[in-house]
Amino acid sequence: MHQPQWGKACVFALVIIVLSVSAWEIWLRNHHNPLSYDDGKELWADKRAMVYEPQDKATVFIGSSRNKYDLDLTIWTKLTGDHPIQLAMEGSNPLPVLDDLAKDQKFKGKLIIDVTEGLFFSLAPGNKGGPQERIEYYHKRTPAQKFSFLVNRELESRLVFLDKESYSLNAMLDKLHVPNRKGVFQMPIFPREFGIVTFDRQNYMTPEFVADSNEHKKVTAIWEFFRSLNTDPPLSGPPLDSLMKTIQDDVKKIQDRGGKVLFVRTPSSGPFWMGEQMGFPRAKYWDRLLALTGCPGIHFADYPAVASFVCPEWSHLKPADAVTWTINLVDILQKEKGWVFPGKTVAQ
Amino acid sequence: MVFNSYTFIVFFILILILHNLPLGWKTKKVNLLLASYLFYAAWNPPFILLLWLSTVVDYFVGRALYRQENKHKKRFLLVISLIGNLGMLCFFKYGTFLLDNFVHLVNAIGFDYHPAKPNIILPAGISFYTFTTLCYTIDMYKKKSEPVKSMLDFSLFVTFFPHLVAGPIVRPPQLVPQFESPRKATQQQLSQGLLLLSLGLFMKVVLADSMLSGSANTVFNAHGPMQSLDAWMGVLAFSGQIFFDFAGYSTCAIGVALCLGFVLPHNFLFPYASIGFSDFWRRWHITLSAWLRDYLYIPLGGNRNGKVRTYMNLMITMLLGGLWHGASWTFVVWGALHGFYLWVEKIIVDIRKDKVQPIALTPSAEVGVLGPPPEFLKKEKPQQLRTGLVYFFPDQCNLGIFQGPGFPFSVGYAQCHVWRCGTCRSDADNPGND
Incomplete structure (x- = not known):
């Protein structure tokens, strides 16, 4: 009986795979697609494991997407000599992460919490799902998963097509924009250029995105879509009191161990900022939060140097403004809030 | 680690x-x-101790069982092995489930008992390697095969990584002889092994995890009602997902072993092309079905003690088979449903006295009945009802013939078409994604 030529078939298949994948990678690079890391639970867990670095050498950031866009990690390190550990997550409520850090007896570091009112003062389970999934993954991570992450890091650092958010089969299918039947819900898709992710979990907009007002409109339309979904009034009354109490307890746990906590209100602009002021009056939310927790806070509107940013899509800073914001943030922290960065002289 | x-x-x-x-x-x-x-x-280094314990106990108990002629001592040794293996399985896999049920029971009869929730981690593959070692000791008890000569071969038989955490469940005669003489994959075996590994990974990663799980999760996690077309899509996607996920993983295991020169038994043989339920179980997770047949159904008496006992034995086997898949009542109900399906099939065969295939079910009906119940049964009751309505009946917009008491309300509710997305995983004994 004729025996199939298995060896030749394997080599042939291998050649086809290598050629097609190489062609795909070359095409992506030639079309100016920068490397973007998969900002999933694995990358988050990698950063979460770093929070135990000494207080005088690292600062942990939690919050929503604004912290990821607005804080330039390279500038932060350059100015402070401090290691920024970015644990903020897009579209999420940071309180599960705060709670996780509060319960972790080993965490005694500096913590900066970004307050995006619509997400922060919210009980919506959907806003907590992402953080909870990542926290659970971090605590249950296996040695095999840690090793896979290391291998993946090496590959992702070299190959654009491994960006799962944009170039996986499902992502490509989603981008086909096949019209749905009436009434079928589909999550909107952000332009890739809006959110390139570095290995340190900093997000940035590409120059092409910053320059293209049509792309801005795509994103502002998505904000409008999310706003239309949320018909609930802003949190108030006993549920807000209870939420504030939880935050107060968590902050106290960290402070009692010698940790430092500071709240920051990162910039927004245009209709977004107007809506936030109307929905979440400062006295009722921000001021109360600071008064209750006794923590220092930095609100962008209080500082003329950073009060008038124009966010391309109303909610996040473009890279150049992120540098300005970070420089001013470090300055305010040192001069006004008394934060000291012992590593500063070494870095400079 | 996973493949x-x-x-x-x-x-x-x-x-x-x-x-x-x-x-x-x-x-x-x-x-x-x-x-x-x-x-x-x-996956979790400390749990390797469990694997060692299971291996050492069963190696020595197995040898002693084979040599022991005294009936009582032999039974005593078998009981030791069963307690050791099933005790570990019960504690780690069913501990929380048993405690929850105990608490419900004592609360129902008036005792106010609320113990702390136990934090028991399920060791990867414990259901698989427990069955692997159990069949060895039972074989030794029955003298069905010779005891394994060396501790090294027995340890390798239990621990051999391709089958360790997700099967196929191997029997000693299938694998131990392969360890007794030098083996190295031929070029053809290596190529075939790599092909099977690639195919298995494609089934698992591309088809199950990427293409089908999203649709299945969306439907089975939907908080609102849905159209029958969507329900069917979810059911078919889930049927495909569980097949490609499990068969893909088994195919990887067979391919990996073949690359090293070892042959593992097949675990899936076109199950969705089966004709009838008993045929399905001969094609789906074959090594488990065969294990349950040989080490549970037949020892219970099989079909040797009259029709009533045969039906009872079938049901017991399917109930325990259901419970093996997951520690919750939904899996028990799922097993009961399959026991019931097998009853119906057997009744028809007995009446017709057929020697040929009993019931020809269409593939769609088959996957519909066989695929969804464990997930379907996890839902809240009103949701089960709604899902059931849209799943089992054609779209109500066109037909009024199924309308009965309460149905118009469900119909109206189903017309809202509110969808929400989410994620879920079916229960499994394997270590998850790593």
Whole structure:
């Protein structure tokens, strides 16, 4: 009986795979697609494991997407000599992460919490799902998963097509924009250029995105879509009191161990900022939060140097403004809030 | 570690190199054993102690069982093995489930008992290696095969990494003889093994995890009602997902073993092309079905003690088979449903006295009935009802013939078409994604 030529078939298949994948990678690079890391639970867990670095050498950031866009990690390190550990997550409520850090007896570091009112003062389970999934993954991570992450890091650092958010089969299918039947819900898709992710979990907009007002409109339309979904009034009354109490307890746990906590209100602009002021009056939310927790806070509107940013899509800073914001943030922290960065002289 | 991970790719390349070095056979077996322990420890190192305990106890008890002629002592030894193996399985897999039920029971009869929630971690693959070691001791008890001569071979039989955490469930005569003489994959075996590994990874990663799980999760996690078309899509997607997920993983295991020169038994044989339920169970997770048949159904009496006992034995086997898949009542109900399906099929066969295939079910009906229940049954009751309505009946917009009491309300509710997305996973004994 004729025996199939298995060896030749394997080599042939291998050649086809290598050629097609190489062609795909070359095409992506030639079309100016920068490397973007998969900002999933694995990358988050990698950063979460770093929070135990000494207080005088690292600062942990939690919050929503604004912290990821607005804080330039390279500038932060350059100015402070401090290691920024970015644990903020897009579209999420940071309180599960705060709670996780509060319960972790080993965490005694500096913590900066970004307050995006619509997400922060919210009980919506959907806003907590992402953080909870990542926290659970971090605590249950296996040695095999840690090793896979290391291998993946090496590959992702070299190959654009491994960006799962944009170039996986499902992502490509989603981008086909096949019209749905009436009434079928589909999550909107952000332009890739809006959110390139570095290995340190900093997000940035590409120059092409910053320059293209049509792309801005795509994103502002998505904000409008999310706003239309949320018909609930802003949190108030006993549920807000209870939420504030939880935050107060968590902050106290960290402070009692010698940790430092500071709240920051990162910039927004245009209709977004107007809506936030109307929905979440400062006295009722921000001021109360600071008064209750006794923590220092930095609100962008209080500082003329950073009060008038124009966010391309109303909610996040473009890279150049992120540098300005970070420089001013470090300055305010040192001069006004008394934060000291012992590593500063070494870095400079 | 799992096959669909970078860790495994690195691990497997190193093992392949090591296994093809000019070393002695015993050294190669030691390498494979150490690699298998590393494979297991990469998930959670302390649980390797359980694996050792199971291996050592069953090796010595198995030998003693084979040599012991005294009936009472023999039974005593078997009981030791059963307690050791099933005790571990019960504690780790069913501990929380049993405690929850106990608490419900005592609360129902008036005792106010609320113990702390136990935090029991389920060791990867415990259901699989428990069945692997159990069949060895039972075989020794019945003297169905010779005891394994060396501890090394027995340890490797239990721990051999391709089948360790997700099967196929191997029997001693299938694997132990392969350890007794030097084995190295031929070029053809290596190519075929790599092909099976690639195919298995494609089934698992591309088809199950990427293409089908999203649709299945969306439908089964939907908080609102849905159209029958969507319900059917979800059901078919889930049927495809569980097949490609499990069969893909088994195919990987067979391929990996073949690359090293070892042959593992097939575990899936076109199950959705089966004709009838008993045929399905001969094609789906074949090694488990065969295990349940040989070590549960037949020892219970099989079909040798009259029709009533046969039906009872069938039901007991399916109930325990259901419980093996997951520690919750939904899996017990799922097993009961399958026991019931087998009853119906057997009744028809008995009436017709057919010697040919009993019931010809359409594939769609079959996957519909066989696929969804464990997930479907996890839902809240009103949701089950709604899902059931849209799943079992054609779209109500066109037909009024199924309308009965309460149905118009469900119909109106179903017309809202509110969808929400989410994620879920079916219960499994394997280590999850790593």
